[in-house]
Amino acid sequence: MAQIETTESCYILDEHGVPVKFGWARKPLFTYNHTFVRAPMRRVTASDRYIVFSSDHLILTEILDGGFLGYVGITVMSFKDKKRSSGSITVPFSLGSFNLSDSSESGSVRIQQKHFSIDFIAMDGGSRILKIDIPRFSHNRGLRGAIILTPPPDAESIITAMPWRGQKNAFQYTRRSPWYIAEGVMQLGRSELVFSKDKAWGIFDWNRTVRPDMDVRYWAGGCGLAGDTQVSFSVGYGSADNGSGTENAFFVGGKLIKLDQVTFHINPGKWLDPWRFTSNDRRLEMNFVPEMERTERHRMLFHYLRRRQVFGRFSGKVVLDDGRELSFQNIIGFAERKKTRY
Numbered sequence: 476m477a478q479i480e481t482t483e484s485c486y487i488l489d490e491h492g493v494p495v496k497f498g499w500a501r502k503p504l505f506t507y508n509h510t511f512v513r514a515p516m517r518r519v520t521a522s523d524r525y526i527v528f529s530s531d532h533l534i535l536t537e538i539l540d541g542g543f544l545g546y547v548g549i550t551v552m553s554f555k556d557k558k559r560s561s562g563s564i565t566v567p568f569s570l571g572s573f574n575l576s577d578s579s580e581s582g583s584v585r586i587q588q589k590h591f592s593i594d595f596i597a598m599d600g601g602s603r604i605l606k607i608d609i610p611r612f613s614h615n616r617g618l619r620g621a622i623i624l625t626p627p628p629d630a631e632s633i634i635t636a637m638p639w640r641g642q643k644n645a646f647q648y649t650r651r652s653p654w655y656i657a658e659g660v661m662q663l664g665r666s667e668l669v670f671s672k673d674k675a676w677g678i679f680d681w682n683r684t685v686r687p688d689m690d691v692r693y694w695a696g697g698c699g700l701a702g703d704t705q706v707s708f709s710v711g712y713g714s715a716d717n718g719s720g721t722e723n724a725f726f727v728g729g730k731l732i733k734l735d736q737v738t739f740h741i742n743p744g745k746w747l748d749p750w751r752f753t754s755n756d757r758r759l760e761m762n763f764v765p766e767m768e769r770t771e772r773h774r775m776l777f778h779y780l781r782r783r784q785v786f787g788r789f790s791g792k793v794v795l796d797d798g799r800e801l802s803f804q805n806i807i808g809f810a811e812r813k814k815t816r817y
Contacts, residue, residue, distance in 0.1 A: 478499060478719060478721065478735065479499070479720055479749070480499055480720070480733075481498045481499065481504050481505065481634075481636075482498070482500070482504070483504065484505075484506060485505060485506065486506045486507075486508070486511075486701070487506065487507050487576065487646065487648055488508065488511040488593060488646075490511060490758040490785040491514075492511050492512050494636070494638055494644070495647075497636050497637060497638055497646075497719040497720065498636060499633065499634060499635045499636075499719075499720030499721070501631040501632065501634070501731050502632070503578065503579050503580050503632070503634055504634070505634060505648060507577050507578075507648055507683050507744035508577055509521075509571070509683070510657030512661055513644060514644045514685045516570045517542035517543050517584070517778070518542060518645075518686045518748075518788050518817065519542055519684070519685055520540065520541050520542065520682065520684045520685075520686055521540045521571075521575040522537060522538065522539040522540065522680075522681070522682045522683075523537070523538050523575060523584065523595055523679075523680075523681055524536065524538075524680040524682075525537075525595070525677060525678065525679055525680075526677065526678040526680070527605065527622055527655075527657045527677045527678075527807070528657075528675065528676060528677075528710075528807050529657075529671070529674055529675040530554065530674070531554055531555055531667075531668075532551065532554060532555075533554070533624075533786060533809075534550070534551050534552075534605075534668070535549070535550040535551070536548070536549050536593065536607070537549075538573055538593070538595065540571060540572070540573040540575055541569065541778060541780070541815075542568075542569070542570055542778070543567070543568065543569075543570075543775045543776055543777075543778045544565070544569065544775035544778045545565065545567070545568075545573060546563065546566070546780075547563060547564050547586050547591075548561065548771070549561065549563070549593065549607065549609070549664055550769065551612075551618065551661075552767055552769075552786060554766060554767070554786075554807075557766070557767060559665070559767065559769060560616070560618075561613065561811075562591070562612045562614035565773065565775075566770060568775075573586065574591055576597075578681070579634075579679075579681040580597065581596060581597050581603075581798050582597055583596045589689035590609065590610055591609050592607070592609070593605075593607050593608075593609075593768075594606040594607075597627065598768070602623060602624060602625050603623075603624040603677075603679070604621060604622070604623055604624070605624070605659075606621045607621075607622065607661065616663060616664030618663050619662050620659060620661035620662050621659050621660075622657055622658070622659030622660075622661065622670055623657070623659055624655035624657055624751075625656045626655055626656075627705060627728055627729030628729070629729065629730075630652070630726075630729030630730075631726070631729060631730055631731040632651060632652040632730060632731070633647070633650070633651050633709050633724040633733075635647070635648070635649050635717070635720050635721070635722045636659060637719070637720070638646075638715070638716050639687045639714065639715055639716060640716050644685055644797065645684075645685045645686060645687045646685055647682070647684045648683045648686065650679075650683050651678075651680055651696065651722060652678070652679040652681075653676075653697065653698050653707040653709045653726065654676070654698055654705060654707045654729045655677035655678070655698075656672055656675075656676065656677075657675060657677040657678065658670055658671065658673075658675070673700070674677075676698035676699065676807070676810075677698075678697075678707075678709075678729055680694075680696070688816070688817055689716045689814075689815065689816045689817070690713060690813075690814070691713055691714055691814050692714065692715075692812070692814075693712055693810070693811070694709070694710070694713075694722075694803070694810070694813070695708075695709075695710050695713035695752070695763070695789075695808060695809065695811070696708060696709045696808050697783065697807060697809070698806060698807070698808065699803065699805070699806025699807055699808075700806070701801060701802065701803040701804070701806075704727060704728060705726075705727070705728050706726065706727055706793075706801070706803050706806065707726045707806075708724065708726065708793075709722060709723070709724055710723045710734070710752060710759075711723070712736070712739075717736075720738060721734070721735060721737070721756065723735065723737045725758075725759060725793045732758075734754050734758055734759055735754060735756040735758075735763070736756075737752055737754045737755075737759060738750070738752070738753050738754075738755070739810070739815050740753065746783065746785050747762065747765045747768055747785065749764050750762070750763040750765070750785075750810065751763070751764055752791070757794070758793060758794040759792075759793050759794075760792055761790070761791030761792075761793075762790050762791055762812075763785075763787060763788070763789050763810060764787050764788050764790075765785035765786065766785075766786060767785070767786045767787070768784070769784045769785075769786070770782065770783045777816075777817060778816075778817055779814075779815065779816045779817075780814070781813070781814045782811055782813045782814075783811060784809055784811040785809060785810055785811070786808075787807075787808075788806065788807055788808075789803070789805075789808050790805055790806075791803060
């Protein structure tokens, strides 16, 4: 099936909660309204995730409302010291209580509990602010600070709306924006984690989904410089039917270059061995050298989530829309496999 690019605003769901529009877009043209959803709330998932990184350190922040299981997590990683610190809170039966926005362009969210505060703030013009204040983050070290994420001028995202085969009301609606310029400081205990312009980057991963009973998904993203040019990518695949539009794209200065199918070549028993990525349209060839690994598991009643992530550096080449070949070396990013069962 040919990929279908959406160029005009449209609704994903009709008034009966049935998905009616699938494909991909460069802008958030798909309109999602959670009040149209007719599936049980336990099958409805909404998540906002930011990955911010420099050559020295990385911060991963996520707010996930999975129906029976709500989760807010933060991980800090040091590439120099090969150390990792994590903190999280679990909210049983969140069932929409996080009030995550139906739009990826607007809507701020604040999660605050005793000794834990995190803000995702959407600003006019597309910039975003991450604020964290956790006095007892890891080993009683505090984590506190703010990071501003600024998009390149006229940046494009990879937006996808996909169905699941044989699942009438199930769909996956995602936005990936892997090109933010990050600036700010996080104080971790006595250490300062500094994110400087043109030396630090951010990825925005936004998902609104009505799930099937089980889902397996692979995804990778990264950002950096090829010479003086910002390059980034978002590639992945999973159980959803991506025939009308894959979530695979490369970006140059925030401008999207659409890719078809991308395959992850992984040594199943050794995730820290080098990986390889290839596209069936022969536009992308990429190698990945992992440096650190992280796993997480969450369970609530019949809800189960397991995610395995590796972080490191990507090198390769991509064929641009005008036929030129662009090479890039050692840009920072990560890859993951996520399995959920309900």
